[in-house]
Amino acid sequence: MDIVSPKGFLYSIAKAQIKYPDRYDIALIYSKKPAQIAGVFTTNQIKAAPVKICMKRIRSGIAQAVVLNSGNANACTGKKGIEDALKITDYLAEKLNINTHYIFPLSTGVIGMPMPVDRILNALNDLIKNLGNAQPMQVAEAIMTTDTFPKITFRQIQTPSPITILGICKGAGMISPNMATMLCTVLTDAKISSDLMKEALKDAVAQSFNSITVDGDMSTNDTVLMLANGESDIKIERKTALWKQFKSALSDLCSELSKMIVKDGEGATKFVTIIVKEAKTTQEARRVARAVANSLLVKTALYGNDPNWGRIIAAVGYSGVPVKEERIEIYINGICLFQKGLPTMKEEELKESLKQKEIEVLINLNSGKGQTKIFTTDLSEEYVRINSAYRT
Amino acid sequence: MDIVSPKGFLYSIAKAQIKYPDRYDIALIYSKKPAQIAGVFTTNQIKAAPVKICMKRIRSGIAQAVVLNSGNANACTGKKGIEDALKITDYLAEKLNINTHYIFPLSTGVIGMPMPVDRILNALNDLIKNLGNAQPMQVAEAIMTTDTFPKITFRQIQTPSPITILGICKGAGMISPNMATMLCTVLTDAKISSDLMKEALKDAVAQSFNSITVDGDMSTNDTVLMLANGESDIKIERKTALWKQFKSALSDLCSELSKMIVKDGEGATKFVTIIVKEAKTTQEARRVARAVANSLLVKTALYGNDPNWGRIIAAVGYSGVPVKEERIEIYINGICLFQKGLPTMKEEELKESLKQKEIEVLINLNSGKGQTKIFTTDLSEEYVRINSAYRT
Numbered sequence: 001m002d003i004v005s006p007k008g009f010l011y012s013i014a015k016a017q018i019k020y021p022d023r024y025d026i027a028l029i030y031s032k033k034p035a036q037i038a039g040v041f042t043t044n045q046i047k048a049a050p051v052k053i054c055m056k057r058i059r060s061g062i063a064q065a066v067v068l069n070s071g072n073a074n075a076c077t078g079k080k081g082i083e084d085a086l087k088i089t090d091y092l093a094e095k096l097n098i099n100t101h102y103i104f105p106l107s108t109g110v111i112g113m114p115m116p117v118d119r120i121l122n123a124l125n126d127l128i129k130n131l132g133n134a135q136p137m138q139v140a141e142a143i144m145t146t147d148t149f150p151k152i153t154f155r156q157i158q159t160p161s162p163i164t165i166l167g168i169c170k171g172a173g174m175i176s177p178n179m180a181t182m183l184c185t186v187l188t189d190a191k192i193s194s195d196l197m198k199e200a201l202k203d204a205v206a207q208s209f210n211s212i213t214v215d216g217d218m219s220t221n222d223t224v225l226m227l228a229n230g231e232s233d234i235k236i237e238r239k240t241a242l243w244k245q246f247k248s249a250l251s252d253l254c255s256e257l258s259k260m261i262v263k264d265g266e267g268a269t270k271f272v273t274i275i276v277k278e279a280k281t282t283q284e285a286r287r288v289a290r291a292v293a294n295s296l297l298v299k300t301a302l303y304g305n306d307p308n309w310g311r312i313i314a315a316v317g318y319s320g321v322p323v324k325e326e327r328i329e330i331y332i333n334g335i336c337l338f339q340k341g342l343p344t345m346k347e348e349e350l351k352e353s354l355k356q357k358e359i360e361v362l363i364n365l366n367s368g369k370g371q372t373k374i375f376t377t378d379l380s381e382e383y384v385r386i387n388s389a390y391r392t
Numbered sequence: 393m394d395i396v397s398p399k400g401f402l403y404s405i406a407k408a409q410i411k412y413p414d415r416y417d418i419a420l421i422y423s424k425k426p427a428q429i430a431g432v433f434t435t436n437q438i439k440a441a442p443v444k445i446c447m448k449r450i451r452s453g454i455a456q457a458v459v460l461n462s463g464n465a466n467a468c469t470g471k472k473g474i475e476d477a478l479k480i481t482d483y484l485a486e487k488l489n490i491n492t493h494y495i496f497p498l499s500t501g502v503i504g505m506p507m508p509v510d511r512i513l514n515a516l517n518d519l520i521k522n523l524g525n526a527q528p529m530q531v532a533e534a535i536m537t538t539d540t541f542p543k544i545t546f547r548q549i550q551t552p553s554p555i556t557i558l559g560i561c562k563g564a565g566m567i568s569p570n571m572a573t574m575l576c577t578v579l580t581d582a583k584i585s586s587d588l589m590k591e592a593l594k595d596a597v598a599q600s601f602n603s604i605t606v607d608g609d610m611s612t613n614d615t616v617l618m619l620a621n622g623e624s625d626i627k628i629e630r631k632t633a634l635w636k637q638f639k640s641a642l643s644d645l646c647s648e649l650s651k652m653i654v655k656d657g658e659g660a661t662k663f664v665t666i667i668v669k670e671a672k673t674t675q676e677a678r679r680v681a682r683a684v685a686n687s688l689l690v691k692t693a694l695y696g697n698d699p700n701w702g703r704i705i706a707a708v709g710y711s712g713v714p715v716k717e718e719r720i721e722i723y724i725n726g727i728c729l730f731q732k733g734l735p736t737m738k739e740e741e742l743k744e745s746l747k748q749k750e751i752e753v754l755i756n757l758n759s760g761k762g763q764t765k766i767f768t769t770d771l772s773e774e775y776v777r778i779n780s781a782y783r784t
Contacts (some may be wrong), residue, residue, distance in 0.1 A: 046717055076705055076717070078734040111702020112735040138526055220706050296688070296777055304780025310503020313468055314612050317438030323469070325438055342470040343504040374483035380462030380780075388696025388772075 003136050004154050006164035008032045008191035008231035011134040013142045013373060014122035018116055019071030019109060019160050026120065027134070027142040028092070028127040029066040030186060034102060034104045035229035037063035038198035040205045040268070042222035048075035049082045051221055054319040057101050061194035063227050066091060066185055067127075067144050069120070070170070072109040073181070075220040084115040091121055105215045106183050106223055108145055108170060118390040138170055143183060146386055151260040159242065160344040163190045167253045169224075170263040182209060183217035185255060196238060197256035199248045201226050208254035211374045212262050213293045224254075262375045267382030270302055271375070275362045277372035284321045288363060289374045292320035299379035302359055307350040309337040316363060321367055331362040395528050396580035398556040400424045400623035403526040403535045408515035410508055411463030411501060417663045419511065419526070419534040420484070421458040422579060426494060427621035429455035430590035432597045434504045434614035440467035441474045442497040445481070449493050453574050453586035455619050456494040458577055459484060459519075460535050461512070462562070464501040465573070466611040476507040483513055487520050498575045498615055499687055500537055502564060528560055528767040535562045535575060543652040547641040551626045551634065555582045563653040573611035574601060574651060582638060583622035588630060593618050601644035603766045605685045616619050616646075643689045647674055654767045659774030662694055663767065667754045671762035680755060681766045683711035691771035696752055699742040701729040708755060715757055723754040 007013075007283040019025065039058050041051055057063075067088060074081045085105045093100035107115075140150035147170050157163040171182035186201070205224055236246050263271055274293050279285035292298055295315040301308040307328050316323055326341040333353040336344050359378075396735075398401075431450050433443055449455075459480060459656040466473045479495045485492035492778050499507075532542035539562050549555040563574035566783050580594070595615055627637050643697065655663055666685045671677035684690055689706040691702040709714055718733040725745040 017707045043710040043713055044706060046705050073702070076702055076733075076735060078718075078732070110700070111706060112730065113734075139422055148490060180746070184596070220709060296775075299778035300776050303776065305778060310465070310612075312439050312467055314436060314503060317436040319611060328469075336505065340467075340470070342472070343468060343506075363495075375544060379776060383688075383690050384695065384771060384773045384776060387692035388698060 004156065004164050004373070004389045005136050005151055005167055006187050006231065008189055008229045009187050011131040011136055011139050012127045012131040012177060014119045014126035014130065014136045014242065015132045016069065016125040018069055018117070019121065022250065024138065024142040026067070026069045026123050026127065027139040028131065029187065030065050030131055031140060031227060031229040033229050033231065034062050035066045035227040036061055036106070036192060036194040038194050038199060038226045039271045040201060040224045046076065046220045047072050048107060048221040049085045050074055051223060051228045052082065053085050054104050054223060054225065055313065056105070057104060062102055063104055065092060066106060066225060066227070068106040068139070068185070070108050070143050070145050071112050072107060073221050074107040074115050075111040079223050080114060083318055087117055088120055088124065091124050095124070098275045104225055105228070106185070106225070108143060108181055108183050108221055111192045122226065134167060138316060140168045140170070145170065145172070145181070146266055147172045147264055150323050151257055151264070153253060153256050155253045157242070157245050157249055161232050161234055162229060163188065163231050163232045163246070165249055165253055167221050167257050169257045169261070172266050173265045182222045184209065184224040186226040186250070186253070188228045189227070189232035190228050191233065191235040192228045193298040197226055197228055197237065201251050203247065204251040204254040207251055208258035212258050213290065213374060213376045246378045249358065253373065257362060259375060262377055265377035266386045267380040268377030269380055270378040271358045272302060272303055272377060273360045273373060273375055275371070276374050277320065277362065277364045277369055279365045280368035281370040282372060283370070285372040287320045287321060288316055288365070291315045292346050292361065292363065293374055293376040296379060298378070302354070303378035303380050305351065305354040307347040307354060312361060312363070313338060324367070327366040331366040333360055335339055335366045395544055395558070396548065396556050396619070397477060397528050398558055398579050398623065400577050400581055402524040402672055403528055403531050404519045404523040405516035405530045406515040406630045408461065408512045410461055414669035415464045416530065416534040417458070418461045418515050418519065419531040419608050420523065421440055421531060421579065421619040422488070423456050423522055423619060425621050426454050426456045427619040428453055428584060428586040429496070430586050430593045430618045432616045434503045434611060436611045436612050438468065440499060440613040441469055441477045442466055442499045443615055445477050445496070446496050446615060446617065447725065449496060452493060455496055456490045456492055457484060458496045458617060458619070460498040460531070460575065460577070462500050462501060462537050464505055464507050465503045465613050466507050468504040469506055472506060474741045476509045479509055479510055479536070480516065483516050487516070495591060496617055498511065498543065498577070500535060500573055500575050500613055500616070503612060512655050525561065528558060532560045532562070536566070537562065537573070538658055539564045541656060543649055543656070545645060549634070549637050549641055550731060552624055552732060553624050555580065555624045555626050555638070555646055557641055559649050561649045561653070562611040563660050564656045568726040574653060575617040576601065576643070576776065578616065578618040579640070580618070580620045581622065582620050583589050583625065583627040584620045588619055588628065589620055592642050595639065596646040598644040599643055600650035604650045605682065605766060605768045621754045649735060650765060654769055658778045659772040660769030662770040663750045664694060665752045665765060665767055666766050667752065667763070669754065669763045670760055671713065671757045671758045673762040674758035675762070677762040677764040679713050680708055680711045681764050683707045684753065684755065685766055685768040691769070694746070695770035695772050697743065697746040699739040699746060704753060704755070705730060705742060716759070719758040721756040721758065725752055
């Protein structure tokens, strides 16, 4: 399937030798016209320099370019980190002849290392020279870190002049509810105000990027930015059929991207869906789901095809949510394992089913109407290998 | 060093074929006289049958025997689980001719499997027949699951007739603050009331078993029981020098045992001490310490000798405790890595130091007087191997 770009966006990539001597590690996304922008950022209190800058600049609601790099997160780099990021956007602003406040920097990579600014400034010249020569797929590739495949998809809404929404993201580890080293840029040629777009984006992110977890770690750099340049000339207003279509397409796109991240979870061999039903509240459902999804013992059991559902109920029990043992029901792939306070002894049946690559864990608390669904992975030796050798 | 038993306790072990056909998997500890008892139990809401029984029986303050088994946790086994445990203590009570309510069952092993009661009842005959023939060390061995070494130690207080405190415990995975599949029995021949003993035990557990974490998972079976049979004839009363000595010896003993558990952490290659200083409150210090200690990315970096302190500060940032980036200081093995909002670039120096088997991570928040110290491990491929194949 060919990736379709929304109208009026240009792409460029270059080699800045940020971490590796010879790979595309920096990318530029440029909108011919100033665009409306909305964003969602990491809730980690330690925020990377580019995140701080984006959070400030987004207040104007206007953007014209996004500059993304892999290899260095520019996090925990103090004032110098801010200065470095500003140098980059100032340089681009001058060369592109646009307002520096309309340029949004996104970084991913190692924390606490100064940015190699001189090499980056050099590469910016290449970025500008090549603007329009790269495909969105190449941008997705340039921002990969431990990702094993680029993450990109698009949606189109059929109107007289079609609206396109394109999403490019990266992320494979450090993925936790409320995001993780996850960068995502969504581009559209719809005509929509930043306020309205923010509303749609928040909903979409809650159901997608904020409903996945790989290892429970939350990063300093997570960012979702969305730019709308209006080039389709189709205006989206609240309470119209088109607004609903747009929201649904955006949710769908974010959901697809977030599942790609889980599928690429570091060392993951399985895609795991955790459903919690009939909790007292949605919040309680989420706490239970998160405790189960982040339990090392649950994750390693799933990896080993071990029908050890006892680890699931143990995680439910320490989630902090008040539960009644006799009310809890546990199902894996539709097989009931625990009900009315008793094991059902269906583990032989489960063993076969656990060999599948997609696993569904359903926990019914029989206590109310709260429910949630989150996506996660198993945990393999490979996760440890990747993360014990990330930098060295 | 020979293990010294407090006076008046007898030990016995037997093979009940609970999980394996030919290993000692059940043990009996018997006090010649009824003893005072105190205990601390798992805070997991899903409690195993033996835990429920112990919590009920402990109200009388009196105990005369503890029956311990490995191979089956008797958790999530419903009414049948309770009935099974009662059958075991009833049978022992009859044969030993003591009150069944003075017998405390402790179980560890797989969750959600019925106990093989007939085989266990058979083995109880051996336990009674052999009472007095086993050493405390053999009890420690009989309750091992994934433990690679038995965990036992003792303290003596020199008084005219010496007081001995003996601790036997097991635990290697599922270890988290507020305990985990961790069983511990402390025996003493001191003469002390159950109330006073409970006070000393609570303090000792807070600083030891509740200050360790291996994988953040908390079990359904954690129990610390302490029995005092008074056989030394030395009475301990509040506000005496002996009371202080006793408390300090007990703390010391629990601390040694809890460190043994961490050293035996499944797949652990390093013993890691996390110190958080100058937090606003002790509670906040503990939350920060726990987030760091349980971060998979921190644990895998330590395993790989990767000086990636950025993962530590990221965990501080998502711990939920309000922090100021510019105030945080991070030290590993005394080497300052982050201070005043800036990395110190001492990573080459750190790399060498990380090869040690004992690692100290110090986080100074510069915000108050709260502090804490917790012990944990790194995370290796071996942890995943052990836990993906625990049952299969």
